Amino acid sequence: MTGRLAIVGLGPGAPELMTPLAAETLAAATDLVGYAPYLARVPERAGQRRHASDNREELARARQALDLALMGRSVAVVSSGDPGVFAMASAMFEAIETGKPAWKDIDVTVVPGVSAMLAAAASVGAPLGHDFCVISLSDNLKPWDLVLKRLEAAAAGDFVIILYNPASKARPWQLGEALRLIARHRAQATPVIFAQAVTRADESIEITTLRQADPSRADMRTLVIVGSSATRLVRGPRGPFVYTPRHAELAPS
Amino acid sequence: MTGRLAIVGLGPGAPELMTPLAAETLAAATDLVGYAPYLARVPERAGQRRHASDNREELARARQALDLALMGRSVAVVSSGDPGVFAMASAMFEAIETGKPAWKDIDVTVVPGVSAMLAAAASVGAPLGHDFCVISLSDNLKPWDLVLKRLEAAAAGDFVIILYNPASKARPWQLGEALRLIARHRAQATPVIFAQAVTRADESIEITTLRQADPSRADMRTLVIVGSSATRLVRGPRGPFVYTPRHAELAPS
Numbered sequence: 001m002t003g004r005l006a007i008v009g010l011g012p013g014a015p016e017l018m019t020p021l022a023a024e025t026l027a028a029a030t031d032l033v034g035y036a037p038y039l040a041r042v043p044e045r046a047g048q049r050r051h052a053s054d055n056r057e058e059l060a061r062a063r064q065a066l067d068l069a070l071m072g073r074s075v076a077v078v079s080s081g082d083p084g085v086f087a088m089a090s091a092m093f094e095a096i097e098t099g100k101p102a103w104k105d106i107d108v109t110v111v112p113g114v115s116a117m118l119a120a121a122a123s124v125g126a127p128l129g130h131d132f133c134v135i136s137l138s139d140n141l142k143p144w145d146l147v148l149k150r151l152e153a154a155a156a157g158d159f160v161i162i163l164y165n166p167a168s169k170a171r172p173w174q175l176g177e178a179l180r181l182i183a184r185h186r187a188q189a190t191p192v193i194f195a196q197a198v199t200r201a202d203e204s205i206e207i208t209t210l211r212q213a214d215p216s217r218a219d220m221r222t223l224v225i226v227g228s229s230a231t232r233l234v235r236g237p238r239g240p241f242v243y244t245p246r247h248a249e250l251a252p253s
Numbered sequence: 254m255t256g257r258l259a260i261v262g263l264g265p266g267a268p269e270l271m272t273p274l275a276a277e278t279l280a281a282a283t284d285l286v287g288y289a290p291y292l293a294r295v296p297e298r299a300g301q302r303r304h305a306s307d308n309r310e311e312l313a314r315a316r317q318a319l320d321l322a323l324m325g326r327s328v329a330v331v332s333s334g335d336p337g338v339f340a341m342a343s344a345m346f347e348a349i350e351t352g353k354p355a356w357k358d359i360d361v362t363v364v365p366g367v368s369a370m371l372a373a374a375a376s377v378g379a380p381l382g383h384d385f386c387v388i389s390l391s392d393n394l395k396p397w398d399l400v401l402k403r404l405e406a407a408a409a410g411d412f413v414i415i416l417y418n419p420a421s422k423a424r425p426w427q428l429g430e431a432l433r434l435i436a437r438h439r440a441q442a443t444p445v446i447f448a449q450a451v452t453r454a455d456e457s458i459e460i461t462t463l464r465q466a467d468p469s470r471a472d473m474r475t476l477v478i479v480g481s482s483a484t485r486l487v488r489g490p491r492g493p494f495v496y497t498p499r500h501a502e503l504a505p506s
Binding site for chain 2: 009011012014015016017018019020021024058082083084085086089090091092093094096097104105106107108109110111112113114115118119121122123125126127128129130131132133134135136141142143145146149150152153154156157158159232234235236237238241243244245246247248249250
């Protein structure tokens with residue numbers, strides 16, 4: 001008897017940003033699977049089994065969850081933010097495509113969540129108010145040349161650029177190179193946002209510029225947003241807001 | 254006495270995808286401001302005033318909301334999806350920047366929501382599993398040449414491309430031109446998703462290809478997602494899933 005599997009977005013961190021659908025799906029599951037710090041954000045329920053794993057084991061975690069569903073369990077795989085944006089959903093479908101044929105018969109659903117980029121943007125105003133690109137700077141699973149090609153395209157297109165996975169201990173130089181590439185296309189005063197641990201207790205948000213941005217400020221829990229040629233600051237009561245206007249012109253290139 | 258103003262994302266449509274923070278903020282407001290069909294999604298509360306407006310009057314609506322806050326009211330401006338993605342937040346900061354000096358002292362917050370693109374992606378699998386670009390096809394507030402420039406950049410960078418505002422009665426040809434432009438860079442079998450009224454009672458999702466995509470299928474309530482060179486289908490129990498793998502290679506260009 002085949003069970004069911006839901007890939008659930010917990011939202012960016014604050015409990016009040018987890019959707020009721022996510023909360024209900026988690027409460028209804030017999031088994032929770034996920035990276036240990038994300039599982040820790042889910043309220044305990046008696047009788048529910050928890051399968052915590054390390055952060056780097058995404059495919060192994062996906063396969064474990066699919067096997068549990070195949071045994072008839074009702075499985076929820078937890079993901080921070082939205083599961084579809086650089087998170088567990090893609091790994092899950094990769095496991096299904098390349099794994100046991102019976103996994104293709106499992107009832108799989110994806111429960112969307114408020115992604116970190118939306119929460120980061122909201123915390124400073126509306127920097128994503130116009131066309132934007134989302135790029136992971138991690139070259140663990142793609143060649144750095146592809147990252148550069150996409151950064152070049154995004155910069156040439158005058159998109160607002162959101163950088164996921166900007167830095168880690170093993171990847172210390174990528175963000176500096178990315179910002180230098182973008183700075184060849186954009187004014188030095190272009191707003192840059194470092195959003196760390198958004199909506200969590202230790203949240204830290206910095207609004208700076210391309211000229212002054214310090215790449216060493218970023219870590220694994222940081223998102224970086226680089227404005228387009230139109231992104232600007234507006235004075236607010238507690239410091240500036242950042243927004244990108246709805247109207248736009250062709251910037252000189 | 255200055256009040257407060259929150260720009261609140263209602264989520265894509267289903268009530269169970271509205272966050273608790275959004276629901277609490279709406280319940281605490283003295284005044285709700287927004288496009289009438291969005292206001293209709295908010296539960297009625299005795300004593301709360303509702304200010305409904307037409308869809309095209311974003312700046313006028315923003316100014317009305319700021320004046321209400323200036324009078325000491327607690328105002329919630331409602332937005333579908335996430336307020337920061339082609340929605341009310343940008344118009345609000347534009348109004349603040351260009352309007353009455355006293356508006357800059359109002360306590361403004363943005364409450365993020367599950368955006369339509371995240372819900373659309375979740376409904377078919379994980380098409381946004383890797384780098385993506387988000388582009389509005391509306392040329393009401395930007396020149397069509399800028400849209401073309403960004404489409405060209407996004408296509409050249411092999412991004413997954415999400416098209417907001419793909420069509421309306423006044424803009425019937427833009428989506429066809431956009432898809433033809435992308436097709437010059439991508440295989441004809443590239444997956445294309447038309448997601449209409451996502452998570453609402455009349456939701457309609459179509460998975461097709463660049464070759465077969467019919468632009469006349471889209472309307473004002475449709476999002477279109479075009480896959481990258483890596484986006485693929487996987488068999489599922491109720492039809493195919495669409496996903497973009499986490500790993501990627503440099504596509505031949």
